[in-house]
Each structure stands twice: as structure tokens, then as C-alpha cells.
Amino acid sequence: MRLVAAEAEPNEVLAGFDALIRKSPRFAEAYNQRAVYFFLRGEYARSIADCEKAIRLNPHHFGAASGMAQCFMKQKKLRAALRVYRRGAPH
Numbered sequence: 001m002r003l004v005a006a007e008a009e010p011n012e013v014l015a016g017f018d019a020l021i022r023k024s025p026r027f028a029e030a031y032n033q034r035a036v037y038f039f040l041r042g043e044y045a046r047s048i049a050d051c052e053k054a055i056r057l058n059p060h061h062f063g064a065a066s067g068m069a070q071c072f073m074k075q076k077k078l079r080a081a082l083r084v085y086r087r088g089a090p091h
Contacts, residue, residue, distance in 0.1 A: 013037060028057035032064045044071040 008016075017034040024030060035050035048071045054064035065084055072081035 010037075010041070026057055028054040028061050028064070031057070032061060032067065035064065035067050039067060039071060039074075042074075044075050047071045 014037060017030060017037060020030045031050040031054040035047040038047035038050065048068050051064040051068035054061050069081040069084040
């Protein structure tokens with residue numbers, strides 16, 4: 001199934017991500033893409049939860065870490081954002 005966000009209803013897009021996650025629960029990018037969906041809708045807590053899941057599945061998922069930090073910034077949780085950014089920075 002291919003979803004084009006601009007052409008689909010938001011509930012259809014979410015249902016597609018949910019179906020993909022049910023079919024492939026260990027596919028980190030599915031969680032990351034659903035996190036992007038939630039971020040764009042201003043649902044930062046749900047986005048953070050999906051970013052955390054993506055990072056648990058792939059600890060080096062830069063997009064999920066960056067997305068989580070962006071969510072924290074939108075929530076004015078700057079220390080949490082900084083912790084996430086520092087965790088992802090090269091040593």
C-alpha cells in the first residue's frame with residue numbers, strides 16, 4: 001500500500017501507518033514516519049512515543065532522535081531536547 005499524504009485523508013494515512021506497524025512491528029522507519037505524521041498534526045507526545053520506539057529498534061536512527069528533540073522544543077522542554085541532541089552527537 002502506498003500512501004500519499006497530500007492525496008489522502010488524515011485518518012487514512014494514520015490507518016496505513018498503523019497497518020504497516022502491525023504487519024512489521026520491528027520496522028523502525030514505520031514508527032518514525034508515524035511520528036512525523038503526529039508531529040505535523042501537533043501531537044507531540046504521540047510523536048515522542050513513536051520516536052522512542054524507533055530508537056529502541058534502531059539506536060542509531062538519527063531522524064527519530066532529531067524528531068524527538070524537535071517535539072521537546074515545541075513543548076518548550078529545552079533541557080530534554082538538549083539531552084536528545086547530545087545523545088545523538090558524535091563523540
